[in-house]
Amino acid sequence: MIKAIKLIAIVSMSVVAVACSVDESSIEENSAAPVLEDVVKLQPCSSEWFSIVEDKIMTDDGHGHGPDLGSSEWRSVIEFRLGIRGRTELPARNSAQWCDYIDKNYIK
Structure with a gap:
């Protein structure tokens, strides 16, 4: 039983460590930047x-x-x-x- 609890604790800590190690700057750059190619400004008279x-x-x-x-x-x-x-x-x-x-x- 104690081995199972230790295993769960180790797995939980591993998940937290992996989640915290994600490079936040890459997430912000990709999610915050608008996709300019999708924005098309139509010129009047076209x-x-x-x-x-x-x-x-x-x-x-x-x-x-x-x-x-x-x-x-x-x-x-x-x-x-x-x-x-x-x-x-x-x-x-x-x-x-x-x-x-x-x-x-x-x-x-």
């Missing part, structure tokens, strides 16, 4: 950005018919769906500033 906007603000008629992504007609429909068509503060539809405006005020 084809990927147009797809994200389309997913959030649908322009089709529900039957697969709608303007081409990024076209002037598509941008006009986006403005209509957002209720902002005709506002004087809107940048020109064919500009990168228009995409920035939509991105900052309605997408992000």
